[in-house]
Amino acid sequence: MSQTNNTAPTDNIEANPDDVEDFALLQPAPVAKEMGAERRGRMVESDGIYVTDADGRRLIDGPAGMWCLNLGHRHPTLANVLRDQALSLTYTSPWYTSNSPAEKLARMLADRAPGDLNHVFLTTGGSSAVETGLRLMQFYNNLRGQPEKKLIVSRDGAYHGSTYLSASLNGRPRDHDWMDGASEMVRKLTCPNPFHRPKDMTVDEFEDFLIKEFETLIEKEGADKIGAFIAEPIQASGGVLMPTPNYIKRMHALCRENDILYISDEVVTAFGRLGHTFASQDVFGIEPDMIAFAKGVTAGYFPLGGLMVSDRLLTEIRKSNHPDAGFVHGLTYSSHPIGCAVAIRTIELMEDGLLEHVREISPYFQDSLKSLEDLPLVGEVRGQGLMAGIEAVADRVSNNPLNLDMRVGQRIDKHCQEEGLLLRPLINMCVMSPPLIIQRDHIDEMTRILRVAITRTTDELVREGFELA
Template sequence: MAAAREIKAREVVEPGDDDAVELAKRHLVQPWPYAGSVGAEARALIGEGEGIYITDASGKRLIDGPAGMWCINVGHRREELARVMYDQAMALSYNTPWYTMNAPSAELARRIADAAPGDLSHTFFTTGGSSAVETALRFMQFYNNVRGRPEKKLILSRGGAYHGSTYLSASLNGRPRDRHWMDGADELVIKLSSPDPFRRPKEMSIDAFTDFLVDQFRDTVARVGAGRIGAFVGEPVQASGGVVVPPDGYLKRIREICRENDILYVSDEVVTGFGRLGHVFASGEVFGLDPDMITFAKGVTSGYFPLGGVIISERLLEELRRSNHPDALFGHGLTYTSHPIGCAVALKNLDLLEEGVLQHAREIARYFQARLKTLEELPLVGEVRGAGLMACVECVADRESKDPLQLDKDVGKRIDAHCHELGLLVRPLINMCVMSPPLIISREQIDDMVAILREGISRTMDDLRKEGVWRG
């Protein structure tokens, strides 16, 4: 019986099989493709993972610098999580959330409420980060409709933001290249400046920059009218925007303006939640915030199963229950809402985090940031910034002007290619390299990672000099 359940390696397409590459080119549409290669490309095959490492199709072992996509927090090949997946699938693989429920989702909702700041007490589970943000925004719309404020629907977002790929969540994104060829609900979204201290005007102090951001927010509310603005959505640290860490106190001041004007504050912790900054949630523990909603995904299952969610303030739910429209229907749900396997995996993942991984992440974060900061010795590097176990190396052609290397927009990909040869996978973002390794990384592994990244940047500098696109 046990043998019948066992899946043999040769029963699946293995990395390195030429068939997999050809099948991808003929049948697989990759995410974020260019029109010239859509549906006709194959990307780097990854075959195995263990701890902080992955193995590519050639058998090369690589440090998983991005932790998949900010999500493999407890590391690859954790047998505890695999066993929970199997056990839960054998007990209950699925139930419809429309008129039934399961025990893992109820227990996970309680555990999340215990870890969340303020009065955040109820969770709506989704399939990932995009659907979590979409749910928060649809809840805001429903909330204001029930309260008789159908005009209070505008959403404040920021330059550099990334909030998802579904229609409404993607409309909040603040990176121009994300929207050049894509439509969005632009009539619902107001974009504010990115809170990026590195890109502030040269003569402006950090304190003055913070005041500028807060004044811009307050002036926008006054100009547009608080009665028309339903929510502000912000990442505590802008992740895909280049690990932008906001100035001290900025987020708390924005929160106060939101509270004063009855604007829902949605803290997007899809990346920062579940350990990336050393805590289950960073909003309260790191930034002193008590949002009206927190969205999460990625690290909640360490990427082992698609799951996300939005945690909602008890105050908002009480207001709805007290409304004059008890029959108003929040017509929103997903086939895989509160999926029993995902919730079971998340419970075990939360156990692993609370039994030592979070503590380790907090203890090693300072060493991680300090070692990466040494890369600022290289003339191509304009700034190394980060928080917890997430960091960005931003390359510039000229430190004085902070020119983001417009002559070579693929400098991040160049560095990644060299690092791949040397045993490290990084996440390239135009002129930036993002690092967010599994939270279980050791000091010795951090040293290896930084040494490879240093060599990869050095080789890229040599390439750019030889090609005459950078004098350094």
């Protein structure tokens, strides 16, 4: 049974479509019987790390919106930047003009990106950033005279976006149950999640298996057919799935050896979530060919994303035998001056002590949540920096979630909201990525509420006859 990723409970809607009342707002990821009639919990106000719902409940914003409200809600400085830029230069077309905020932001990003990633293509969000990277890979290989080198390698458990091509990379089963995609262009590898590795494998053996699997795929398809490998350093929407210790470096090395572009999807992990502007090098020790980013770059105050691109790729493109070939790709709101102005100020604010704060408080955040592993319903608490996932299991021997009610995450979220905490429920998991301004007393309160909510959910499941071990 699949479910939507709602962060707040929906009002009950009868199965009979004739009995539902139409609702004008269509929201992301509805189920068929609720389309055009679904009402989700309404938020009416926010401040700092809190949101307030229509019933007046003040809730800690556990997901920071959707991994993005890194500086918290109602930040007066960012609100002023929005206003001031709108009253200066509101918009200019990126197709034939430029603007100062975009040029300044590009320079700032190039100065902070790893290796030779000295150029940025600005987009409207993470999906369009990933899409840009994939289209650039295709354009690059066309210019090189390798039009067959277009396969894209992704992983089970991955999430890379909602456009047709970026969504085709997603590795969560519910993303493809009823939705079409460009499956012929994509190959999927095993999810690098050691929690669900075979019981007879050590973590090191599991990592070796993952690397061998990629090597085998390269041999089978041919390196001359594979254009790119794309990976989130931590698979965020899959449930904060943590890779094995050297997995990222080893996969990057395989890409280098086989002329496969490595695209690091840092839509979640960049801009402070792990305590750094970009995490690819500072946390995981690699210099990818491209980095896709979004969300935290404007702290959620304006839709903006982008793709960092290496000097090497652009040098090859400029020196190709097709100097007039057009990279015919762009968006109406690429390089939007308001978004760029907000991003500039966001980076400045993050570098004024906030990145250090994240690095200092992250161990306390992780240790506090890890204490919940003494609860029988909790199979694992995992994470890094200020992102964490709690996975509920039916039994700790097999780590099997399938005997549980597959809406257990929503059950926990419901009880958390009763106590003052908003989560992001994902089937049998709960995800947290609070605003980076969070303090220790907030973390203590989050942990207390989670303990209460998970205990209540456990009691419910037992009363309803679910077998837990």
